Amino acid sequence: MTIPADPQVLAGLDAWRRLPAVQQPEWPDAAVLASIGAELAAAPPLVFAGEADALREKLAAASRGEAFLLQGGDCAETFAESSADNIRNKVKTILQMAVVLTYGASLPIVKMGRMAGQYAKPRSTGTETRDGVTLPAYRGDTINGHEFTAASRTPDPARLLKAYHTSAATLNLIRAFTMGGFADLRRVHEWNRGFMTNPSYKQYDELASEIDRAIRFMAAAGADFDALRTVEFFSSHEGLLLDYERPLTRIDSRTGLPYDCSAHFLWIGERTRQLDGAHVDFFSRVHNPIGVKLGPTTSGDDALALMDALNPDGVAGRLTFITRMGAGRIRDALPGVVEKVAADGRPVVWVCDPMHGNTITSANGYKTRRFTDVIDEVRGFFEVHAATGTVPGGLHVELTGDDVTEVLGGAEEIDDVGLARRYTTLVDPRLNHQQSLEMAFLVAEMLRERPTA
Ligand SMILES: O=C[C@H](O)[C@H](O)COP(=O)(O)O
Ligand SMILES: C=C(OP(=O)(O)O)C(=O)O
Ligand SMILES: [Mn+2]
Numbered sequence: 230m231t232i233p234a235d236p237q238v239l240a241g242l243d244a245w246r247r248l249p250a251v252q253q254p255e256w257p258d259a260a261v262l263a264s265i266g267a268e269l270a271a272a273p274p275l276v277f278a279g280e281a282d283a284l285r286e287k288l289a290a291a292s293r294g295e296a297f298l299l300q301g302g303d304c305a306e307t308f309a310e311s312s313a314d315n316i317r318n319k320v321k322t323i324l325q326m327a328v329v330l331t332y333g334a335s336l337p338i339v340k341m342g343r344m345a346g347q348y349a350k351p352r353s354t355g356t357e358t359r360d361g362v363t364l365p366a367y368r369g370d371t372i373n374g375h376e377f378t379a380a381s382r383t384p385d386p387a388r389l390l391k392a393y394h395t396s397a398a399t400l401n402l403i404r405a406f407t408m409g410g411f412a413d414l415r416r417v418h419e420w421n422r423g424f425m426t427n428p429s430y431k432q433y434d435e436l437a438s439e440i441d442r443a444i445r446f447m448a449a450a451g452a453d454f455d456a457l458r459t460v461e462f463f464s465s466h467e468g469l470l471l472d473y474e475r476p477l478t479r480i481d482s483r484t485g486l487p488y489d490c491s492a493h494f495l496w497i498g499e500r501t502r503q504l505d506g507a508h509v510d511f512f513s514r515v516h517n518p519i520g521v522k523l524g525p526t527t528s529g530d531d532a533l534a535l536m537d538a539l540n541p542d543g544v545a546g547r548l549t550f551i552t553r554m555g556a557g558r559i560r561d562a563l564p565g566v567v568e569k570v571a572a573d574g575r576p577v578v579w580v581c582d583p584m585h586g587n588t589i590t591s592a593n594g595y596k597t598r599r600f601t602d603v604i605d606e607v608r609g610f611f612e613v614h615a616a617t618g619t620v621p622g623g624l625h626v627e628l629t630g631d632d633v634t635e636v637l638g639g640a641e642e643i644d645d646v647g648l649a650r651r652y653t654t655l656v657d658p659r660l661n662h663q664q665s666l667e668m669a670f671l672v673a674e675m676l677r678e679r680p681t682a
Contacts, residue, residue: 232485241514242478242487250471250507252351252500254365254372254384262386262472269389269476274490275345275396276464278481281517284463284493287339288518289546291622292576294682297334298549298623299327300465300494300580301665302343304657305350308370311395316402317411318630319344322662324407324417324460325424326669330624332440333673339463339623345399346466346492348372348392349473350656351500357382367655370395371470375655389473396491400464407462414457418444424666429640433670468495468512468519478515489515496520496551499585502535509538520549525558525586529569536575543575550577551625552610555586556602559609567617580623581610588657591637595648597658600638604671611675621679624672628660639664 256262290296301323303310319342327338348371357366357377364382367375371392374381406412418440424430425437448454468474468489477491489495489512499522501508512519521535532550540548550570554562570577583606587598607624614621634643634650635658652658660668 231482234480234485234487238485238487238514239480242475242511244514245471245475245507245511248505248507248510249503251503252469252498253471254368256384256386256472258386265386265389266472266476269393269473272393274477274479275393275400276490276493278479278483278486278488278490278516280463281488281493283461284339285518285544285546287337287546288549288578289576290337291339292545292578292620294336294620294622296337296339297330297676298339298341298578298580299323299330300341300343300623301326301626301628303347303629303654303659304627305369305655306344306347306399307375307655308348308391308395311399313402315629315631316344316399317406318662319628320403320406320411320462320630321420322628322630322665323462324412325420325666327460328414328417328421329436329440329666329669329673330676332436332443333676340460341463341465341494342403343465343627345396345403345464346392348395349467349470351467351469351498369656371473386472392473393477396464403462403464408459410458412458412460412462413454414444415454421666424663427663430667430670432640433667436670436673463493465492465494465496465520467498468508469498469501471507471511474511481516486516487514489517492517494518494520494549496522496549498522499524499553504534504538509535513538518546518549520551520580522582522585523550523552523554523566525554525562527562527566529566532566532570533573536570536573536577540575540577545576546578548577549580549622551580551582553582553585554606556583556605556609558586559606560613563610563613564617567613567619571617571619578622579614579619580625581607581621582625583607583610584625584627584657591645591648593645593649595635595645595652595658597648598636600636600660600664600667603636603660604668607668607672608675611679615680626660626665626668627657628665630662632663633659633661636660636664639667
């Protein structure tokens with residue numbers, strides 16, 4: 230039976246159009262945008278509302294300390310880099326990290342990519358000037374091109390369709406990889422053994438051997454490894470570009486409720502979470518699990534007001550707060566926010582994004598981050614939650630499966646000069662494959678040491 234949407238609920242989905250919407254492009258032609266919007270609205274959804282519900286349940290478990298979220302992928306996916314190799318390497322990296330974290334946490338890891346839709350970026354300045362020429366800033370492949378020409382930087386609504394089709398192809402391959410045997414625990418474990426042959430990672434030997442022994446124990450005890458050939462993998466991106474998210478919002482025939490079917494999980498960024506703004510209004514009306522980024526200036530009252538707007542009834546797993554305070558700020562800035570939310574009692578998932586509060590410019594001009602700062606913010610996150618008796622529920626990282634040189638440090642010691650070797654990101658610096666695995670080993674230790682009920 231199909232349940233239709235309440236007409237008021239349907240009308241509400243466009244209420245954001247009358248509210249201030251920051252970080253949106255200036256499309257040159259409203260009529261072209263409208264016709265592409267209609268085309269998107271008629272295209273099949275990318276995810277099924279029932280999958281978003283399943284994810285909500287898993288996030289509810291994370292909020293109770295019964296699961297842990299690993300969310301990772303590029304700062305900005307690009308159409309050009311949405312190749313099979315690139316997608317495979319990212320999925321592989323996340324799966325490898327997840328095995329290490331599963332062992333550290335002794336919990337199921339909820340696996341989620343910043344993938345299949347992460348094509349729209351908020352920017353700190355709307356324009357970019359090079360050699361006296363000023364053009365619109367690059368806002369992600371769904372809006373404009375990175376090439377520094379007037380033609381490429383002009384927002385082009387045809388890109389919305391390209392974003393949709395590239396998301397569909399990416400998601401299709403992710404589903405094939407994770408359901409078709411690529412994610413088999415025995416394979417993933419072998420990849421991790423390969424990583425450990427590099428002497429730079431000697432400090433993780435002990436943990437790696439323990440994991441190896443645990444897998445051999447499982448085999449000896451007759452564990453059904455065939456049941457561990459597939460994994461659930463969820464898609465997510467920043468819910469930034471409302472001209473894309475609105476047409477992909479559909480009424481779930483089972484319930485009559487709206488879901489944004491561009492991804493399983495959408496988050497509202499630090500720059501677009503104004504309480505009276507378009508983004509909070511729009512995402513308050515869709516039933517996916519939703520995240521909000523919280524920067525270092527967030528107060529406990531800000532967090533409570535966001536909860537009132539986005540999860541007034543306290544549905545478990547509906548709301549995730551992704552804190553991104555910076556290594557130097559988290560220990561001071563996070564406790565007040567966490568205490569206030571904990572005292573309220575409505576559940577949230579607390580997730581640490583140790584990337585966005587730690588961005589610096591290297592002496593030779595690269596936008597980068599220090600691996601030590603990234604790890605220190607995660608450590609601070611665990612310390613704060615241990616002190617307040619709350620649950621550290623997950624990790625949100627910018628990473629790639631490839632061997633880029635964008636983040637300083639790691640056991641292989643990328644330095645300022647090293648950044649120049651393979652710096653390919655178009656927006657923020659990502660952990661490379663090795664740095665990502667190294668982070669997983671370090672976070673696994675933190676998970677092991679955390680207080681559990
Ligand atoms: O993740 C994204 C960036 O932090 C954000 O887009 C701001 O980047 P910018 O300062 O380079 O504009
Ligand atoms: C822009 C991003 O983050 P934030 O909103 O936290 O700055 C991002 O996740 O790429
Ligand atoms: Mn980023």
